[in-house]
Amino acid sequence: MTKRYSFEFFPPKTDVGREKLQTVRAELNKLGPEFFSVTYGAGGSTRDNTVGIVKAMKAEGLSVAPHLSFGGDDEGSMLELINGYKDAGIDRIVALRGDLPSGMGATRLVYAKELVEFIRKHTGDHFHLEVAAYPEIHPDAKSYQADIDFLKAKLDAGANSAITQYFYSIDAWHYFMDHCQKAGIDKPIYPGIMPITNFANLARFSRNCGAELPRWMTQKFESYGDDIESSREFGIEVVTRLSEQLLEAGAPGLHFYTMNTVDPTRQIWQNLKL
Ligand code: FAD
Numbered sequence: 001m002t003k004r005y006s007f008e009f010f011p012p013k014t015d016v017g018r019e020k021l022q023t024v025r026a027e028l029n030k031l032g033p034e035f036f037s038v039t040y041g042a043g044g045s046t047r048d049n050t051v052g053i054v055k056a057m058k059a060e061g062l063s064v065a066p067h068l069s070f071g072g073d074d075e076g077s078m079l080e081l082i083n084g085y086k087d088a089g090i091d092r093i094v095a096l097r098g099d100l101p102s103g104m105g106a107t108r109l110v111y112a113k114e115l116v117e118f119i120r121k122h123t124g125d126h127f128h129l130e131v132a133a134y135p136e137i138h139p140d141a142k143s144y145q146a147d148i149d150f151l152k153a154k155l156d157a158g159a160n161s162a163i164t165q166y167f168y169s170i171d172a173w174h175y176f177m178d179h180c181q182k183a184g185i186d187k188p189i190y191p192g193i194m195p196i197t198n199f200a201n202l203a204r205f206s207r208n209c210g211a212e213l214p215r216w217m218t219q220k221f222e223s224y225g226d227d228i229e230s231s232r233e234f235g236i237e238v239v240t241r242l243s244e245q246l247l248e249a250g251a252p253g254l255h256f257y258t259m260n261t262v263d264p265t266r267q268i269w270q271n272l273k274l
Pocket of ligand 1: 043096097111113142
């Protein structure tokens with residue numbers, strides 16, 4: 001079966017960032033991904049920005065999927081947003097629960113499964129729906145098995161496939177896939193690949209999202225100190241190797257968290273000879 005590759009962006013906040021992203025997506029589009037996706041800020045904080053970028057990309061003829069969560073929206077405004085995407089010719093959505101933005105303690109989080117049900121109820125089979133999966137298990141999960149069961153529930157509710165949080169342990173992937181199989185999950189799960197551009201930032205971010213950075217990798221990055229070039233090369237090597245192992249192990253494709261830059265995603269892509 002042909003493998004599927006996709007690239008993720010976040011919506012830039014400034015005009016300079018938006019201009020830069022135009023160049024980035026034009027370059028990455030040359031690699032021929034199946035689609036791009038654009039994230040949605042916690043609590044809907046990037047609502048207009050995400051909608052703007054998604055529609056601009058669609059108008060350029062790119063295949064693009066907005067990420068979506070209920071955030072602060074009620075059902076009426078959520079429906080408006082979804083119908084707006086449908087009318088713009090968007091046919092894929094990454095459906096999420098999202099997280100609470102700081103300072104918005106009272107907002108109720110709506111589970112991704114409920115969003116999948118909502119989209120299916122109002123738009124039938126129009127959208128291909130992606131949901132999130134966690135090979136190292138979501139930080140709020142009651143247990144390993146509970147997280148797998150909730151993943152199955154949102155796929156059974158009508159999602160077509162899942163994209164994972166990034167991870168650097170191939171064992172975590174194998175163990176997770178075994179458990180998904182035992183739970184009867186038969187829809188494709190695409191590993192999320194996070195190229196490493198700034199290890200210190202990645203370490204800070206990983207603490208919050210429950211992704212583990214292996215000790216050997218941390219030690220090696222720390223040993224480079226200010227030697228940015230060696231650190232960059234090591235990052236490319238590690239992520240290329242992981243991607244190779246995932247594809248060899250039968251992963252149906254890869255989803256790259258590009259962080260709105262062309263390299264190192266392109267470098268890893270070229271190393272993999274995709
Ligand atoms: P859910 O699937 O709803 O699960 C959330 C937690 O609740 C899990 O621990 C699960 O085990 C548990 N759970 C699920 N259902 C139930 C239930 N019925 N009862 C009790 N517990 C339950 N965040 C953003 O803000 N914007 C983005 O654009 C974004 N994009 C992402 C893209 C990908 C590919 C991934 C992997 C994550 C993304 N995230 C994004 C992060 C995501 O929003 C957070 O990880 C969030 O905390 C969980 O979202 P979810 O959709 O996985 O939640």
